[in-house]
Amino acid sequence: MSRTSDIPGLTDYLTRLAGQDDTLARVNRETGELPHGGMQSRPDQGALLTILAKTVGTRTAVEVGTFTGYGAICIARGLADGGRLTCFEYDPEYAEIARGNLDSAGVGDRTTIVVGPAIEGLATFTEEIDFAYVDADKPGYPGYYDALLPKLRSGGMMVLDNTLLGGRVIEAGDDRTRTMAELNTRIANDPAVDSVLIGLADGMTIVRKR
């Protein structure tokens, strides 16, 4: 049985088709050279975030875990006129890089970066959310899901990255993978949402609130 993840050159092929402009290509290249560069969202994921944010008609967006801003740029580019994105990022150095990248992408004026633990920032975020992207510390995902869902409007969308944890969720042998596997099961059975876990990159779960 063939698996697409085994196809040599597939990631490069998908990147070439993802339609990055010069700014996104630069952010992708420069971030890829950082010690933890592998954390950034892939170009095909970014293109999907833009499409989904546009589809929902996003006026209020939230990103949990921003790193150097690749996904944030993609979400901001999917905002409706007058829309705003609030990014929650723990690390002040990453937040500073993200700020520069968002500005150079031309979306700095519609983006706020809140530095600190996302769960604390979300607790004081009172706006109704149209679109949320969860991409921070993985053990925190259940808390982010529970904090975001009540704030998400009906018809709004939440996207969670890395929900396959490299495939380890299938075995769920340690606490970290068990936590993610339990959340995946909970979301799949949550009567408040429609959802699908797609095998893009390291797994992206797309949730639409009913």
Ligand SMILES: C[S@@+](CC[C@H](N)C(=O)[O-])C[C@H]1O[C@@H](n2cnc3c(N)ncnc32)[C@H](O)[C@@H]1O
């Ligand atoms: C996978 S990276 C995010 C990638 C980014 N979304 C992108 O599109 O390239 C995870 C980020 O979450 C941040 N992070 C980790 N724990 C966090 C927390 N408790 N609160 C907020 N951000 C956190 C990390 O500093 C890191 O920048």
